[in-house]
Amino acid sequence: MKFRDLRADEVECRVSTCKSTGCSLLLYKDARCDMNILDETVGIMGWKRHHELINGNLFCTVELYDSEKGEWISKQDVGTESYTEREKGQASDSFKRACFNLGIGRELYTAPFIWIPNGAVKMIKQGDRYTTYDKFKVSEMEVIGKKITSLTINGEKSNEIVFKWSEKQNDTSSQKITxxxxxxxxxxxxxxxxxxxxxxxxxxxxxxxxxxxxxxxxxxxxxxxxxxxxxxx
Structure with missing residues (x-):
């Protein structure tokens, strides 16, 4: 069974690291995205999930019904707790990881290194560390063969492009920095x-x-x- 690629509006951006010079971003999907794709691909009756504690860790098993074999096929993975709600965070994370095992959103692992320089993002110094309250969104994303080949990210408030990358473009790595x-x-x-x-x-x-x-x-x-x-x- 093959799941479709994620759309740009289904991909979220999370700030990973902050420095005085800017911040890096990671791409991720949320649990609602996984549920929607499962529903549209196999139907609401064609999949199920359950959670269990193994050695103190919360695991999620997602099962898909194989009508040809007449049996349920399962994928399982463990979750990590969130900073806010431990149980809910582990349940959601383990579900998303299990869905990665099924192939949903696996293209996110092929994302390029995303760096937003200071000037395109407002950096705030808190003690000896830097942070930002700016948020970002994926406005365009192309996936070919489960690999991200182009990506555009905008500032959520300004809607201005802060990152643009394409595998199809001529190699810009030899260009001089601005x-x-x-x-x-x-x-x-x-x-x-x-x-x-x-x-x-x-x-x-x-x-x-x-x-x-x-x-x-x-x-x-x-x-x-x-x-x-x-x-x-």
């Missing part, structure tokens, strides 16, 4: 005790404007792991 990203990168270096001159030297570059998108992504993602090499003396 002025906004240059300033954000300098802030990132100051915040994390990194020397931009050492970074430029390691990439054999003369100016920060020579940094490419691929190099910028690597610096943001792995900068703290190279403090022995890039750290301020």
């Amino acid at each position: 002025d906004v990203k240059q300033r954000a990168l300098l802030d990132f270096c100051d915040e994390n005790g990194l020397d931009i001159n050492k970074i430029l030297e390691s990439y054999h570059l003369k100016e920060i404007c020579d940094i490419t998108e691929r190099q910028h992504l690597a610096i943001i993602k792995y900068g703290n792991q190279y403090k022995d090499k890039w750290g301020v003396s």
Whole structure:
């Protein structure tokens, strides 16, 4: 049995990490999305679910009726608790994970790394950490062969595009970073005790404007792991 791909309006965005330079996002689906797809694909009488505790962990089993074999086919997975409602969070999470096992929304695992730079998102400093109250939505998403091939994300309030990516486009990883990203990168270096001159030297570059998108992504993602090499003396 093959389930259809998720539509853009069925995909949610969650802020994953926040820094002074911006934030990263993760894509996810909610339990209602899974229930709707199950209903439309096999009918409300064609599937069932139940939960059970195993070694203190809540598992969900989702079963689909195979009319050819005349039996129920099941997939099971465990959930993790939410920060607000433990039991409800575990039940919902285990159900969504079991549905991933069935193939519903599995394309979300192929999403690209999503980074929203400061300027496109409002960062708020709380003590030594950064956070944001901005929310985002997926406005466009193309899936081919259970793989996301293009993705556009907008700010929920502004409705402005804050992230746009396509596998079909010419490779933009060799393009130079924008002025906004240059300033954000300098802030990132100051915040994390990194020397931009050492970074430029390691990439054999003369100016920060020579940094490419691929190099910028690597610096943001792995900068703290190279403090022995890039750290301020």
